[in-house]
Amino acid sequence: MKATLILAAALLAAPALAQQAEAPAAPSPGEIVSAAPLSEWMAIAPEDLLVMDLAPDARGKARRVVIQLMPPPFSQPWVANIRTLAKAQWWDGLAIVRSQDNYVVQWGDPDGEDAAKAKALPKGMQPTSESDYVAPWAVAALAPPPAGVTFDARALPDPFARQAGVHKGWAIADNALEAWPVHCYGSVGVGRGMSPDAGTGAELYSVIGHAPRHLDRNIAVVGRVIEGIEHLSTLPRGTGPLGFYETPEERTGIAAIRLGSDVEGLPAYQYLSTESDTFARYAEARANRRDPFFIVLAGGADVCNIPVPMRQVPASEG
Amino acid sequence: MKATLILAAALLAAPALAQQAEAPAAPSPGEIVSAAPLSEWMAIAPEDLLVMDLAPDARGKARRVVIQLMPPPFSQPWVANIRTLAKAQWWDGLAIVRSQDNYVVQWGDPDGEDAAKAKALPKGMQPTSESDYVAPWAVAALAPPPAGVTFDARALPDPFARQAGVHKGWAIADNALEAWPVHCYGSVGVGRGMSPDAGTGAELYSVIGHAPRHLDRNIAVVGRVIEGIEHLSTLPRGTGPLGFYETPEERTGIAAIRLGSDVEGLPAYQYLSTESDTFARYAEARANRRDPFFIVLAGGADVCNIPVPMRQVPASEG
Numbered sequence A, B: 001m002k003a004t005l006i007l008a009a010a011l012l013a014a015p016a017l018a019q020q021a022e023a024p025a026a027p028s029p030g031e032i033v034s035a036a037p038l039s040e041w042m043a044i045a046p047e048d049l050l051v052m053d054l055a056p057d058a059r060g061k062a063r064r065v066v067i068q069l070m071p072p073p074f075s076q077p078w079v080a081n082i083r084t085l086a087k088a089q090w091w092d093g094l095a096i097v098r099s100q101d102n103y104v105v106q107w108g109d110p111d112g113e114d115a116a117k118a119k120a121l122p123k124g125m126q127p128t129s130e131s132d133y134v135a136p137w138a139v140a141a142l143a144p145p146p147a148g149v150t151f152d153a154r155a156l157p158d159p160f161a162r163q164a165g166v167h168k169g170w171a172i173a174d175n176a177l178e179a180w181p182v183h184c185y186g187s188v189g190v191g192r193g194m195s196p197d198a199g200t201g202a203e204l205y206s207v208i209g210h211a212p213r214h215l216d217r218n219i220a221v222v223g224r225v226i227e228g229i230e231h232l233s234t235l236p237r238g239t240g241p242l243g244f245y246e247t248p249e250e251r252t253g254i255a256a257i258r259l260g261s262d263v264e265g266l267p268a269y270q271y272l273s274t275e276s277d278t279f280a281r282y283a284e285a286r287a288n289r290r291d292p293f294f295i296v297l298a299g300g301a302d303v304c305n306i307p308v309p310m311r312q313v314p315a316s317e318g
Helices: A002-011 A015-019 A029-034 A076-087 A277-287 B002-011 B015-019 B029-034 B076-087 B277-287
Strands: A041-043 A049-054 A063-069 A095-099 A104-108 A163-167 A170-174 A178-181 A187-190 A204-207 A221-227 A252-259 A269-272 A310-312 B041-043 B049-054 B063-069 B095-099 B104-108 B163-167 B170-174 B178-181 B187-190 B204-207 B221-227 B252-259 B269-272 B310-312
Touching: A029 A277, A063 A076, A063 A269, A076 A221, A076 A252, A221 A269, A221 A310, A269 A277, B029 B277, B063 B076, B063 B269, B076 B221, B076 B252, B221 B269, B221 B310, B269 B277
Parallel strands: none
Antiparallel strands: A041 A269, A049 A063, A049 A252, A063 A221, A095 A104, A095 A252, A104 A204, A163 A170, A170 A178, A187 A204, A187 A221, A269 A310, B041 B269, B049 B063, B049 B252, B063 B221, B095 B104, B095 B252, B104 B204, B163 B170, B170 B178, B187 B204, B187 B221, B269 B310
């Protein structure tokens, strides 16, 4: 209840309401997630995390962005390259080069366009191909959702694909033969040139606006920001075409990008199993908000409106 | 072509590509809009604009946000109140009170919760009712789209409604009997307490993330930001619950909010008629990106992925 009441109270003063006796209210999506048993929280291996430390902000405050890398079967050539680049400390000293409102923040080598000045890539980079924007995928027969849940986030109507759903921890769309990870708020993808260039993974972006689903199958999605996206989404927008910064001074420096397994003292992160009963109830509650603030149930949601819950493992459970 | 080539070049160096002879490329959505005849650009009356001047930024730079108010039949009691509040200069000296990542930035009276300290509303405020979140709406028979256009942005499948579409200049969803303006990136809505409180219009928010469509029919949508949203979307996120700022120092002050008709020297603004041939082609190109960067056509789009093009009237046409 707490979050809902704060919302109500803070949106507009309504002090009398808090004193009314009310029937027990339906829980909010957040309250449902808070009650998940420990067994439903899935560990994210530190080697599946990419940790980006930006230069401190104007007040000297640290800015860390934590990204979860895409698991197989998706985008693995780029993910392998991202691991190689992080191990080589390749991004250290490079910069955020672009911030376009309601679209993406992008980082990499500011001199990447200039063959004479571009930073050399490390050894061991794999070739990439646009054929890997998708993966073979036969959607397995789905177990029915738990009793009382009528909304199934694993099989949603979708204007950009045959269907979309949240499966195995990720938002995925498919056309019955192939599937692909979709661009939602916070998704991380791979910048590229014109086809057939598929990008190496050295130039990355994060979505900071409404899901740009038209990029699906046109660019590799390699992960998602699970913490610290505000350090990207609040960056000043670039004033050049497509939100590129026009001067070096406008860019934000990258102090270091490392795999989570190479970062000392990194907290443990978990995501809520998308195959769990709690996730099914959470998704149903996102699509049909019965908590007290709401009046009309939407009766549905799009795949990007059901973000997979994430958390740092509380110290009490560590 | 320019924007696409810049995108490609800047994403990753591919200098050879620019020298290849290419077949004439399909235009991008932006290029289609640029070629619209003047007759398809619709004037926005200055009295239908709300101009918010924030306190200058840390470097002393002005921050202006221009909002287009919702036309009839939607949300008119709140829009009337917003005009009354602007005429009374009621917001001047108040503040941005909340910035929640991937959700909303909200402004109004920081003391609104405290009945003893809350700023009195001006005379002439109208009562509001949640019954006005929707309006009676019989979707008229639609003229067929122009030749060669197979995608119709006026009638889209939608997970949150019977259908959604871009009609008469706005993104609207309906259930065949009633219709309502939807929450997209940049939409402006009215904060409220618990039902049946429907908010007065004194507390407003703008969407700065993925469309929170679950708010549709639960809150009044009263307009949309047409210029300057970056001054809201880049504000530091609040660290309190729901992104509220925890101290007055964190808030951004509002210097003034006025109707456009009371702002000297305001440029003229226009939107592209959503009933125009150019809009139909633009929407089709959003759903099926044939410009050179893209490989796979999505074959569809959601209603918030087809923003209505806006512009300042160029001086040469003024």
